Amino acid sequence: MRNVVVEVLLLISMVLLELSNAFAPSVSYEWVVSYSQRSVLGANKQIIVINDMFPGPILSATAGDIVNVNIFNHLTEPFLMTWNGLQMRKNSWQDGVRGTNCPILPGTNWTYRFQIKDQIGSYFYFPTLLLQKAAGGYGSIRVYSPELVQVPFPHPDGEFDILIGDWFYTDHRVMRASLDNGLSLATPDGILINGRGPEETFFAFQPGKTYRLRISNVGLKTSLNFRIQDHDMLLVETEGSYVQKHTYSSLDIHVGQSYSVLVTAKTDPVGIYRSYYIFASARFTNFYLSGIALIRYPNSPLDPVGPVPAAPEPWDYASSVQQALSIREDLDVGAARPNPQGSYHYGRVNVTRTLIFQNDVMTSSNKLRYTVNGVSFVFPETPLKLVDHFQLKNTIVPDMFPTYPSNKTPSFGTSVVDIRYKDFVHIVFENPLDELQSWHIDGYNFFVVGMGFGGWSESKRAGYNLVDAVSRSTIQVYPYSWVAILIAMDNQGMWNVRSQKAEQWYLGQELYLRVKGDGQEDPSNIPVQDECPIPENFIRCGRILQ
Structure with a gap:
């Protein structure tokens, strides 16, 4: 009898979902993914373009929109696209990672269809298979607030999307083979800004105008410091959260992270203007690389003059941590809804479970692998x-x-953690290694409540920020450090937890959260009744063949 009731409730929910979707606005895109031979950083390389663009076109939508993206795969390899930071509410069918989707085979197409619910902000998309991100295929995502929700800053006079990231001359297939053979990725050959090398990208500023810059680190491995010559940046948003407004002269942006800043253009009483540098330089590395773009004012000389903005001390982790802790939620404003972000008092919710995820390294048959x-x-x-x-x-x-670090011999496995729907979970990321780590959880934002050097212990809870911690989807963990997050498991589905660093992810540093069920039910033993129904156009592969 109980199963009949469950099936009826599921049917009703599906009907209601379809009715609500029928009246929702929609935006549609048609993207052709193909190869193109381009000169990048002065070297020819076969890259991945979308509609012949590198980076790809901007995906723009408003909270509440239904998004349709029809992707035609003109590559010679299978292809999947993920939407870094979009929560895919109750629809992990559209997540575009290998654990949720069969690949789009060469010469075929597939349409992603999802609704953007209760979410605004700056994000990006990228390919998830076969290290294809090393060849491009990425682009920006903008999600705007509904008309009835006030944005907590004056409407900017213009917007620019800035994609920064490390770049390698080597073909992505050669890089992939190197990883398959147990070797680590080499040092990057340069830093790109919007797919171009030094001083090949410029942004046109008008005197006295204010611009919103949406900045994302789309690279493979390198944390970057972003700064603008003689211009301050007012931080207003990160990955869907409006933050307390602070002015920064530079920002550390780690792999997979996105920020929005407001920059006010200069004015001059006699109308004499010059150009200015934008820098994105490698952080916490033994090498120095920088990407350079330009801000140009009307009639300004092409070449900037004056002092170049100084980079932070290369190994100054303390100042970077201080900056990270200074980024806090603005509790008095709304994001995708009129109610303020602080109306959800996460610090008063009882934690139902604690998980500790520790990254590490292993070798198997003399080949490098990474573990959780x-x-x-x-x-x-x-x-x-x-x-x-x-x-x-x-x-x-x-x-x-x-779900806790153990002293067992490292092994291979298909890691899935069962989480009950609506649990409130405390996750600690521990990094015992000498290299900075970056973690991302698909389908969710989480509150970054604690961060510190050394090992984590229960005593650290006393220092947690339980009032205005920033909510985001990607967080850095410094060497020999830990980060604690709180996350409301309110998005049913199969969700990817991964290192955002391409080498670590490719070589095994990920797991999946299976979120479903309710009450005291065991998620591993109940039928799937999460989210949207399986798409009619779902692709079959493996043991589910045509």
């Missing part, structure tokens, strides 16, 4: 989302993955 809690992720032949939906056996092993 001693497990290096391996993919089954069928995406986990399809395994779960069709209740396939012998793929997801309950309790295989330890």
